[in-house]
Every structure is written in structure tokens, then in C-alpha cells.
Amino acid sequence: MQFLRKTAVRGTSPFLIIAVAFGGLILLGTILLMLPVATKSGQGTSFADALFTATSAACVTGLVVHNTATYWSLFGQTVILALIQVGGLGVVTVVVGVRALRRQRISLRERTIMQESLSASKIGGVIRSTRFIIVTTIGIEFIGALLLLPVFVPRFGWEGGSGEAIFHAVSAFCNAGFDLLSTKQPYQSLLAYSTNVDMNLVIGFLILIGGLGFITWIDVRKHGWHIRRYHLQSKIVLVATVILLLVPMVYFFCCEFQNFPMKKRLLASFFQTVSPRTAGFNTVPLTQLSDNGKFMTILLMFIGGGTGSTAGGIKMTTAGVLFCACLAVIFRRREVMAFGRRIAPPDHLSSGGYFYPVPKSVNRSGNGDKRCGALGAVNQPVRMCFGAGYGRSDPGGDSLTAFEFTPTSDTIDVHRAGRQFDSRLCGGQPPDKVPGPLPRGNRKRWLGGN
Known part of the structure; x- marks a missing residue:
């Protein structure tokens, strides 16, 4: 946030600030993943592999060059999880959201940057919206992790199952696609759970909720079932979600x-x-x-x-x-x-x-x-x-x-x-x-x- 204050004085474009902050997140993740403690073998990862993994996690892409479950240690998997969470919500959103939760003063320039980061139509109420987004995200991911516990605890125990549930809840909500289940055969994703109702429904709805967008969340919170009061963007998103869910599902x-x-x-x-x-x-x-x-x-x-x-x-x-x-x-x-x-x-x-x-x-x-x-x-x-x-x-x-x-x-x-x-x-x-x-x-x- 000190960087935001300095650039606010210099009059740098909000888009440049967001881009530089995002690049800094990837660079920090790359450095952490290159450490020997990040791998189970204790050997450092090459810069190219660490950069690719950090970029894929921060951009919530899900592409990997090493099996996440067997190659990375607990520290490395935690770094990847943090990159997914911060990258999914946005670097500026997370930083300003933490400050908002701590009731710290946020300048007008920082509010403008937040407006661009959240795609908000106006600057008024952007900090209140950021606070709502952070709290709602944590709540949804926590509920998702609780619902996944019956899936993972019988296989991994309470400690391991809890970690698996949290990782996959965050990965699904942020639309990242990283998983820790490919322990026997690499890159198997969720193939072993193709008939598990809890896994399919919980992961699926976490993906859907995360893909609706923050503006739609705010409309649902403010207006409830009064859909006519929603922003035009939220109406288009909701209708498109229903169409893109029903039509391909019938085809498949x-x-x-x-x-x-x-x-x-x-x-x-x-x-x-x-x-x-x-x-x-x-x-x-x-x-x-x-x-x-x-x-x-x-x-x-x-x-x-x-x-x-x-x-x-x-x-x-x-x-x-x-x-x-x-x-x-x-x-x-x-x-x-x-x-x-x-x-x-x-x-x-x-x-x-x-x-x-x-x-x-x-x-x-x-x-x-x-x-x-x-x-x-x-x-x-x-x-x-x-x-x-x-x-x-x-x-x-x-x-x-x-x-x-x-x-x-x-x-x-x-x-x-x-x-x-x-x-x-x-x-x-x-x-x-x-x-x-x-x-x-x-x-x-x-x-x-x-």
C-alpha cells in the first residue's frame, strides 16, 4: 500500500499500478517457489518452472509443469494457495480490503484504484463493497471447505482432510483448477470422484459463485429477489449463466x-x-x-x-x-x-x-x-x-x-x-x-x- 501512496502523488495511471502490483505478486511467488523448502525433495526449482507455476497460480489458470501433490512441499503448496487467493480476488482488492477491515484511512486516489480493480460504476461505496467482498469470499470458501470434509476426511484423516478441503475450496472458488489428488497417477484431477455427489456439486457451485462477479454479488445482497433493480451487467450475467449452464449440459x-x-x-x-x-x-x-x-x-x-x-x-x-x-x-x-x-x-x-x-x-x-x-x-x-x-x-x-x-x-x-x-x-x-x-x-x- 505504500507503493499506492507514492504513485498517487506521481499521478500514475490506476491500470499501471494494478499491473505492477500483479507483476510484483508473481515475482514474489517465483522467489518463494525457488527455495529448497518449497519442494519435497529439498532441491530448489529452476527459475523458469517457478515463474510458470507462480504465473499460473496468480492468473488462476491451472496449468502446471510439476505435479502439485507430489512435487511441492506443504510450504510450496501454501505459497500456491496464497497466489491463487490473492490473484483471484486481485492484489489491490486484498490489500485495500485488509486496510478497510482494520478501519484505516483510505485516500481518494486509492479509492479510484479500487474502483478500477472492482469494475465499479462509481467511486462511492467502493470501500464498503470491498469489505463485503473480502468477508463474503472467506465465508463462502469456509462453507465450501466444511462441505468437502466428508469427502476428504475418510481418505486423509482430519488433519490431511482439512487441508485438502481448504485447498480445493479456494481453488474452485477462484476458478484456478489446481488439485492435490494426483498422488498415484499424475495429472488425474478429479477423475476418481466422478460419481461422488458431494464433490461434484460443491466444487461445481463454488466455481459458479466465483464466476458471477462482485457486482452481481452486491446486487443480490442489496436487492434480493427484486431482479428489476439489478444493474444491467448483473442481469446479463445471470441470464448468460443460466443459458451457458442448461444448453451445454443438455448437449453433454x-x-x-x-x-x-x-x-x-x-x-x-x-x-x-x-x-x-x-x-x-x-x-x-x-x-x-x-x-x-x-x-x-x-x-x-x-x-x-x-x-x-x-x-x-x-x-x-x-x-x-x-x-x-x-x-x-x-x-x-x-x-x-x-x-x-x-x-x-x-x-x-x-x-x-x-x-x-x-x-x-x-x-x-x-x-x-x-x-x-x-x-x-x-x-x-x-x-x-x-x-x-x-x-x-x-x-x-x-x-x-x-x-x-x-x-x-x-x-x-x-x-x-x-x-x-x-x-x-x-x-x-x-x-x-x-x-x-x-x-x-x-x-x-x-x-x-x-
Whole structure:
């Protein structure tokens, strides 16, 4: 927090502060994982392996180069767990949240940084929201760990089972995908628990809750069942969550796992629908999926979770806005509408990036358009270049390139740059406040005229 105070005086951009703090977290984790005490063998880990593991944990990606259960010691696993927790919530959120819980004074500049970190629509009440997020996160993870105790205690005993329950509750809630269960065979994830109802449901709902986003949490707390009072962003997230849960689940149940017993078929369909957005656990071997099943999994990984959540991907809000924009084009509507509210004037729907059309009106300074445009302009070429290179070097050919590369590029915290766009959806205006008719030139451009 001393760094935040210094940069506040210098007038550094909040986004730069968040990025540097995040990089500092990864560097600290790398140094700790390189220590001999971090491994069970007592030998130090190379810088590259430690950096990869620290980055994967802080970015809640879940990719590993060493088996987490057998390679890392208790100290190393604790470091990984801390990186997952802080990386999932955000470095600035954790630091400011601790200060808020201690009733320390927080400056206006620090509140601005917190607003950007949480994707909040306004600066007012951001500290109160941060306090709520920290307390709620701890409470949900504690309840999840308690519910997992009957699963782990019979196998590992009270001491070992408690540690396993806490680790997997945090990993699931933060959508990280790290596990400590691959003791007999490496990289088995949750395959041994494919028919365990408690494991599937608890881990699955922890993933879902963590992927909703902090803004949605706050709306649920403030308005309860009065969904009409929710922010537009929360409405899109909730509807998208239901759709992305039911449709893929029906597909997996009917087309992928029809040879499983009914109990395993139901649990596998539910878990395989929830986990790709974007946790990384699996209860069935992914190699058994057909090409259509792999494509469905890629789509879920690509979309990810809600804005300001612990999940990755392009975000459900972005996908929802894109869908509404497509409907506006198809039905020749002058405005992009969602739930009776206008998202942006159509003449300001510019394609900042191929997958990131950005309404300039949601950010009067125009910064949202630049940030999301930069994200789209960088993200898509990086996907194509790295994906093509991976496909050429992979002896399996190009068929698995997208499946392997999508979780890497979507689960990592590249979504932070796009939070500003999604957060401004909270400020959508009702239709009665839509400006008057468009100028003729803009109208022609929107309707496809020359």
C-alpha cells in the first residue's frame, strides 16, 4: 500500500499500478517457489518452472509443469494457495480490503484504484463493497471447505482432510483448477470422484459463485429477489449463466456421455458444463470427448465468467452485448437494447477489436473504446500467431491447437483491461432517455447504406 501512496502523488495511471502490483505478486511467488523448502525433495526449482507455476497460480489458470501433490512441499503448496487467493480476488482488492477491515484511512486516489480493480460504476461505496467482498469470499470458501470434509476426511484423516478441503475450496472458488489428488497417477484431477455427489456439486457451485462477479454479488445482497433493480451487467450475467449452464449440459447429457450410468451421466454433464468456465477441473478424461464436445468446451472456455469475477475468458457480459448487437443489426434496430435499456447509440458502436465492439458513450472520455480496442487488437493476433506456432510444433497436428491454446489465453488475467467497458454497462439508460434521430450520414452507415 505504500507503493499506492507514492504513485498517487506521481499521478500514475490506476491500470499501471494494478499491473505492477500483479507483476510484483508473481515475482514474489517465483522467489518463494525457488527455495529448497518449497519442494519435497529439498532441491530448489529452476527459475523458469517457478515463474510458470507462480504465473499460473496468480492468473488462476491451472496449468502446471510439476505435479502439485507430489512435487511441492506443504510450504510450496501454501505459497500456491496464497497466489491463487490473492490473484483471484486481485492484489489491490486484498490489500485495500485488509486496510478497510482494520478501519484505516483510505485516500481518494486509492479509492479510484479500487474502483478500477472492482469494475465499479462509481467511486462511492467502493470501500464498503470491498469489505463485503473480502468477508463474503472467506465465508463462502469456509462453507465450501466444511462441505468437502466428508469427502476428504475418510481418505486423509482430519488433519490431511482439512487441508485438502481448504485447498480445493479456494481453488474452485477462484476458478484456478489446481488439485492435490494426483498422488498415484499424475495429472488425474478429479477423475476418481466422478460419481461422488458431494464433490461434484460443491466444487461445481463454488466455481459458479466465483464466476458471477462482485457486482452481481452486491446486487443480490442489496436487492434480493427484486431482479428489476439489478444493474444491467448483473442481469446479463445471470441470464448468460443460466443459458451457458442448461444448453451445454443438455448437449453433454444427450450426445457425449450416453454410455455412462445415469448417476455418472448426470454428474459428468453438470461438471463438464461448469468447469471449463474457467476452472480446469475434470471428472472425465477430456480425450474421450468428440470433436463437437471439444468445440463446446472451447466455446465455454472462450466466454468464461462474469466481469469482475475470479473467472477468465472474454466475459459473459461481452458475449451478451455482442449477441444484443447482432440482434440489433439483424432486426434493423437503431439502438442496442437489453432488458429494456439502451446500451449505446448505434453510431458509437465501433469495432475496437474483432471480438470487442465498444460503445463510446458508456465512457465519455472515450478511454473504454481505446482499452477494449487495444485488448481486441492485441488478443486476436496473439491467438493466431501462438496458436499457429503451437500447431506446427505439435506432432498431433492442428486439431488440438485451439483446445490447448484457448484456456491459456482466456483464463489468464487479460480481462482486466476490458473491465472498464463492462462496468459502464451499469450506467445504461432507459429507452425514454435515448437521444433523438441520428444524423443522416450516421443513419446510412448503421443501416448499411453507402
